[in-house]
Amino acid sequence: MTAHPTVRLKAREGRRIRAGAPWAFSNEVEMSNATKALAPGTVVNVAGDDGQVYGTGYFNPGSLIGIRLLGSRADIVPDEAFFAARLARAKDLRDALYPRPFYRLVHAEGDFLPGLTIDRFGDCCVVQITTAGMEALQKPLLAALDAVVSPEIVILRADTPARALEGLDSYVRAARGETSRIAVEENGIRYFADLAGGQKTGWYYDQRDNRAFMASVARDKTVLDAFCYTGGFALAAAKGGAREVIGLDSSAPALALAEDSAAANGVSALCKFVKADIFEEFERLGNAKETFDIVIADPPPFVKSRKDLEVGAKAYRKLARLGTRLVAPNGFLFLASCSHNIAPDRFAQECALGIGRSERRARLIRQTGAGPDHPVHPMLPESAYLKALVFALD
Ligand code: SAH
Numbered sequence: 001m002t003a004h005p006t007v008r009l010k011a012r013e014g015r016r017i018r019a020g021a022p023w024a025f026s027n028e029v030e031m032s033n034a035t036k037a038l039a040p041g042t043v044v045n046v047a048g049d050d051g052q053v054y055g056t057g058y059f060n061p062g063s064l065i066g067i068r069l070l071g072s073r074a075d076i077v078p079d080e081a082f083f084a085a086r087l088a089r090a091k092d093l094r095d096a097l098y099p100r101p102f103y104r105l106v107h108a109e110g111d112f113l114p115g116l117t118i119d120r121f122g123d124c125c126v127v128q129i130t131t132a133g134m135e136a137l138q139k140p141l142l143a144a145l146d147a148v149v150s151p152e153i154v155i156l157r158a159d160t161p162a163r164a165l166e167g168l169d170s171y172v173r174a175a176r177g178e179t180s181r182i183a184v185e186e187n188g189i190r191y192f193a194d195l196a197g198g199q200k201t202g203w204y205y206d207q208r209d210n211r212a213f214m215a216s217v218a219r220d221k222t223v224l225d226a227f228c229y230t231g232g233f234a235l236a237a238a239k240g241g242a243r244e245v246i247g248l249d250s251s252a253p254a255l256a257l258a259e260d261s262a263a264a265n266g267v268s269a270l271c272k273f274v275k276a277d278i279f280e281e282f283e284r285l286g287n288a289k290e291t292f293d294i295v296i297a298d299p300p301p302f303v304k305s306r307k308d309l310e311v312g313a314k315a316y317r318k319l320a321r322l323g324t325r326l327v328a329p330n331g332f333l334f335l336a337s338c339s340h341n342i343a344p345d346r347f348a349q350e351c352a353l354g355i356g357r358s359e360r361r362a363r364l365i366r367q368t369g370a371g372p373d374h375p376v377h378p379m380l381p382e383s384a385y386l387k388a389l390v391f392a393l394d
Contacts, residue, residue, distance in 0.1 A: 320354025
């Protein structure tokens with residue numbers, strides 16, 4: 001067996017990787033001629049300028065994150081057996097957490113598989129590869145997925161914007177079987193999702209526990225679910241005994257799935273799904289002095305990159321301000337951010353400032369993130385991207 005080529009870090013660089021993080025940035029890498037000549041995604045051994053080995057990773061000279069580690073030994077071979085072992089660890093954890101096979105099976109670095117996300121919907125898996133290194137390993141990965149999970153349907157959602165940063169093309173195709181709409185089981189509710197045509201992998205498992213919590217306070221309440229997508233929170237609230245639920249979203253296909261899910265769960269009579277722009281609709285409802293016992297706002301990421309931080313932070317503040325006006329006395333306001341690029345304390349501060357503009361008294365009663373099928377690498381706090389806050393308003 002031939003050894004992997006070695007990529008070295010510059011002298012005194014690699015602060016994060018030395019501390020145990022699974023990344024090194026491109027500007028930390030010594031760009032020798034041999035290193036420059038490596039194809040994007042090449043599997044390499046990673047060493048410091050003093051020869052200290054940090055492990056095996058894959059390298060992309062064109063990406064800001066130049067190296068992502070696969071493990072802390074040199075010459076790890078990322079073959080089918082390697083992937084099968086990692087997938088089995090990932091699967092064991094989820095099977096310990098959930099009674100049914102509906103979960104995020106792989107959460108990238110959080111499961112020591114950088115550049116890879118897999119969501120599982122029973123017999124169907126949706127695979128998202130975001131790096132050149134993982135794309136080059138697709139074959140052994142899919143063989144291992146077959147061995148460990150034996151899905152009947154495998155959809156490759158290779159259409160995330162992050163792929164362009166890695167020099168990858170964008171495509172969606174079935175590697176096995178075919179599907180459009182499937183059932184998702186979550187918190188005892190059956191939802192519909194469109195795995196090939198929907199957003200991201202078709203379903204947002206990250207909010208599972210937060211949906212359950214909001215459902216637990218929804219009995220006899222009126223609920224406004226803003227950015228409802230396919231009705232995750234809305235149906236949870238309806239099944240939790242809400243009196244009336246309105247879901248708002250700008251995506252007509254997502255709303256159609258939400259309506260079908262409501263019908264399948266026997267709660268159509270309580271649920272109304274409306275196509276609207278949230279900021280406009282919140283202004284309109286506020287001006288009309290309409291209120292709801294529970295207002296949920298789970299928007300798309302407003303801070304897509306670090307340079308958007310100030311503009312995005314203002315959008316979170318505005319959403320909190322407009323949302324507060326719609327909460328009835330003694331009601332709840334749920335606010336979430338799925339932006340990697342805003343830290344939890346900054347997000348909480350913007351929400352507090354937005355609520356504060358209303359002169360309503362608020363108590364922060366719950367601060368959470370994604371569910372446990374989204375593990376966080378301990379040295380990579382950015383992988384805890386989801387922030388969710390629940391306020392009780394006087
Ligand atoms: N809460 C959902 C996930 C929301 S994802 C769940 O539990 O599954 C964000 C959603 O916001 C998407 O469905 C997208 O269509 C919608 N969206 C984005 N911008 C919007 C806007 N300005 N007005 C209304 N909906 C918007």
